[in-house]
Amino acid sequence: MPRKAKVRRTGRPRLDGGKAPQTRERILRCAIREFAQQGFRGGRVERIVDDAGVNLRLIYHYFGGKQELYLACLERVFVELRRAEHALELRAMPPLDAMRKLIDFTFDHLSRHPEFIGMVRSENQLGSKGVLRRSRLVRTLTAPLLVIIEDLLERGCRDGVFRGDVDAVQFFITLQALATVHIANRSTLSAILDANLADPTWLKARRRHGHEVLFSYLSPPRAVKRERRTLSGER
Amino acid sequence: MPRKAKVRRTGRPRLDGGKAPQTRERILRCAIREFAQQGFRGGRVERIVDDAGVNLRLIYHYFGGKQELYLACLERVFVELRRAEHALELRAMPPLDAMRKLIDFTFDHLSRHPEFIGMVRSENQLGSKGVLRRSRLVRTLTAPLLVIIEDLLERGCRDGVFRGDVDAVQFFITLQALATVHIANRSTLSAILDANLADPTWLKARRRHGHEVLFSYLSPPRAVKRERRTLSGER
Amino acid sequence: MPRKAKVRRTGRPRLDGGKAPQTRERILRCAIREFAQQGFRGGRVERIVDDAGVNLRLIYHYFGGKQELYLACLERVFVELRRAEHALELRAMPPLDAMRKLIDFTFDHLSRHPEFIGMVRSENQLGSKGVLRRSRLVRTLTAPLLVIIEDLLERGCRDGVFRGDVDAVQFFITLQALATVHIANRSTLSAILDANLADPTWLKARRRHGHEVLFSYLSPPRAVKRERRTLSGER
Amino acid sequence: MPRKAKVRRTGRPRLDGGKAPQTRERILRCAIREFAQQGFRGGRVERIVDDAGVNLRLIYHYFGGKQELYLACLERVFVELRRAEHALELRAMPPLDAMRKLIDFTFDHLSRHPEFIGMVRSENQLGSKGVLRRSRLVRTLTAPLLVIIEDLLERGCRDGVFRGDVDAVQFFITLQALATVHIANRSTLSAILDANLADPTWLKARRRHGHEVLFSYLSPPRAVKRERRTLSGER
DNA sequence: CATGAATGAGGTTTCATTCAT
């Protein structure tokens, strides 16, 4: 990815904002849709410009190339998720409420924004050729969230509503897993289970199930601690 | 996909065994690797034949085309997983042991066979253009597994080691989710968490976490059932 | 090239000096660098404006188009070379000194101004599509130089330090050849000779060699003229 | 240049040679013409395939891409020149004859094969982006020629027909310079000298001039050695 | 006089597939 997005030297910043940002934004939105649905390789530049109603050249003008555009899309969906998470103001809430809110939000956001899952899938498909590593932005945005989760778990432990040995990173991953799996694998699961996973009722049941799993795990061991240990113990 | 695979137009089955089956198998293995890593769209027919060291035309001889080859790959990885699951003979074991074995197996198999995850990802990426629906084979293979899980959950409930309200399908999905998420999203998680998810120690910790989450959920409610209800209740 | 440069359509010359001439000059310098390095076809208008830090449209304002800009570059490097040659004031010097000075100057100027060689290469690459023929300026500037060389050769012959049968044009070409070859072909010669032709020591040795070759040729035949005739005779 | 030319795995080598080599050869010949005339950047793949009357895809099939094709062209013209030089069998001839033959050959070959000069020009234009460095072949072919020239100069010195202090590499470069300059710079020289350098008579005169210059240089200093030293001395 | 925004034309490359023995 040696090409650089053409940050146009403008003599003076335009007071009206110009219409370039709008065009750029339109391209970005259409590109997110395309890449999320088709992946990076399957995504067609021409489809993007057709959808956006702009000239094909502008992609190269504003972003530098398909790959750079793709990275911009990737960053955008992450930024939107993280921004929304931060807007929840979880630190100001009692841990149980905060946790409930975080889980609800995660299920709902991912449910309403399949483009996030699509972009993540595409990036993981690219594997070592992926571009997310190069994005400092995304890493920077995730760190504070983990801090918030850690704080939340600790407060809950102090209050006696959460068990004490929960690893924030593992929990974060598990939350993603539960909220994502049925959307990311809708096609295959629908096919092998012969069910319709897009059905709203099903989605609600799934979210309830997620709550149960997560809170079962989080709730502090009561009384017969020993037995549970044995139960979940591995060889 | 209007074209049909023109597999083996020759009337008489070869008695000598020939080298054809081996060649076919080699193509299939290389194709699985290719499609799992690159997806259906990103997968290159030429790369497959290069890897397999066979003539390009053989793909069309044996499978009919890229798409048919892809479906064969998809079915193959599902068959291998389901066969191995059935080989566990879970029905003959006490429910706790059986469950532990199933979880371990799932984590380990997916860990050792990333090509399954790759194929599944590819198929989900294709969405409505996917081909899995057309495979009766895969559906046929999954149904018995769900029956086994149901049986297992019921026996566990009767024995008082599992809670009684567990839905087999939800549990199945959650198990997949926990055992898959860190592999399917290795790239993105590594990038945003700045960690190495391929590290064996990390993988072990992840499996332990999975056990804890699943058994926390499965274990029957003790004493203050009410509080838990409240805890995990949704708005 | 049907279009004409629409240079300075404004009627009144700017009294304040303005910054226009500076801008024009900056464009020209960057364009020379670009065209010399990349050739006319390889030269990118956008790279030029990026280097010069000016607005793209100014190229069309000041020069009319890529081709016109290119011609301006070509003329400029020729003008600079010829001006410097005339500044040597060779007519006022004894022929031997003048010749030495001319040779030294030629080697050094071309060595320090690879952009001249680059522009010349580009123009020759264009062949019949080249634009130099259309420049009366360049032709006008070269004629006096040939007169000077002729004068110099004649004076040297009269003084008995040069042979009498030297053709000025051939000599001029040979001088160019010797002073140019190692710069114009630096890449290929370095590659096939496995040597570094950019090394200052090497460049000095080359210049010395050039002197020897040229003065061997210029020096009047001594004693056994016949033998030399035989020696260099062609079939 | 990561792409590899597709060396087709053929089961058994075809006895008839197949027609692929012919096609490949035809592409190569047309590509040499195109690149020599237009340079690498100016050279159009489509023009090449049109000239060769082959499908555009075959370029990528046989060579891997434009750049690889270009390198193949470069190597080819060098190989042809070096082969012809070796065929002269200079080692078997008396030094004076051998030298005369070498000079004649060089002038004539370059005159009759302007594509060599074109390819060399293009490669030098590419500068650091050139590909010749990567060709071991060309380097390997040139070394023996330099040995032959060294041998020739030494024998000539022993026979008393050449001076003793001639550097083979410098001489090689100078020979190239004299035989090349008027062809490589035909456009610009024609323009500034207002002459027709393609005229056969002119070319003959040029070759004679080359002989004179080179033999003047090579001939051993006679009698007044001191004076010559002074003459060609540098500051 | 200057500039931000946009564009049509044409280039290279990729890809699965078929032709013709």
Added chain:
DNA sequence: GATGAATGAAACCTCATTCAT
């Protein structure tokens, strides 16, 4: 049954240039 050779379609990308203020 197998293979060498070839290909049409479509993708990505580049470039000088113009539109509209």
